[in-house]
Amino acid sequence: MAFISDLHLSEDLPRTTAAFEQLLQTVQADALFILGDLFEYWVGDDMLTLPFEARCGQALRSATRRLPVHVLRGNRDFLLGERFFTETGCQDLADPTVLRAGWGDSLLVTHGDALCIGDTAYQQFRAQVRQPAWQAALLARPLEERVALARQMRAASRDGGRAPESYVDADAPLCDRWLAAAGASLMIHGHTHRPGRDTLPGGALREVLSDWELDQAEPRADMLVWTAEGVRRESLVHA
Structure with missing residues (x-):
């Protein structure tokens, strides 16, 4: 199983x-599991009528003819x-989801934004925009x-100039509670743009995916692969 996250696809990249x-x-x-923020923004499935989003949809449709592609919603999309899932053939992945492998191990996947409870302003915004009435009005x-x-909001966010190291990280005790409830000892998530591996206080392992950025001076993109031998990280910068 392969995992990627936070591609933030747009015609600008x-x-x-x-x-x-x-x-x-x-x-x-x-x-293939895409753990949120596949697109820089997504303001409705009628975006599939736009040239760039139609191109992405066609690429996903071609891929789903040869392997399952699971897509989890992020904070951007x-x-x-x-309609998106029907037209692309992708499978709708709940957040969080427990994956159980044939070799007996269990893995918890999530986008990761719900774990960043220290960012109270974002959590208030998240609660608002996940309301059905708010979404219907938009x-x-x-x-x-x-x-x-959406473009106005993204421009305002970029103008803030926050570096990834200043982002609020996932709350470690909350990660432990999620893993305990899931009966898993391994978590994979994105969102924080802080790729790496660490051991949580409860002893479980957390793997964080990178965002993708191949249009700047310091390109980055990685993929995690989960097998019976464990999890390995592959750089896709030179792929």
């Missing part, structure tokens, strides 16, 4: 998009809906208006 398309064509795995607006609003 041609190299990142090309690397994703290449991965979809070449990845050797029983299944929580509005991925039924989706009732014209597509062009929704896209313009």
Whole structure:
């Protein structure tokens, strides 16, 4: 099983998009799991009518003809809906989900934003935008208006200039509680843009995926592969 996260695909990132398309064509795995923020923003499944998003949808549809592709919603693309999954052939992955391997191990996957409880402002925003009434009101607006609003919000976020090391990390005790409830000793998540591996206070292992950025001076992109031998990290920068 292969895992990626936080690609933030947009037409402004041609190299990142090309690397994703290449991965979809070449990845050797029983299944591919995309753990949130596949897109920089997603303001409704009618985005599939736009040229860039249609291109991404077609690439996913081609990939799902040869392997299962599971997509979990992130904080940027929580509005991925039924049409997206139907047209791409991807499988809707709940957050969190427990995966149980044939060799007996269990793994908990999540986007990771719900674990960052120290970021109280974000958690309040998250609670608001996950409300069905809020989503229905947004989706009732014209597509062009929704896209313009998303671009405005992303520009404001970038202007904040926050470095990844300043982001609030996942709360370790909460990670332990989630793992204990799931009966798993390994967690994989994204969201924080702090790739690496650590041992949680309860003794379980946490693997954090990188975001993807192949259009800047310091490119980064990785994938985690889970086998009976454990989890290995593969750089996709030169793939």
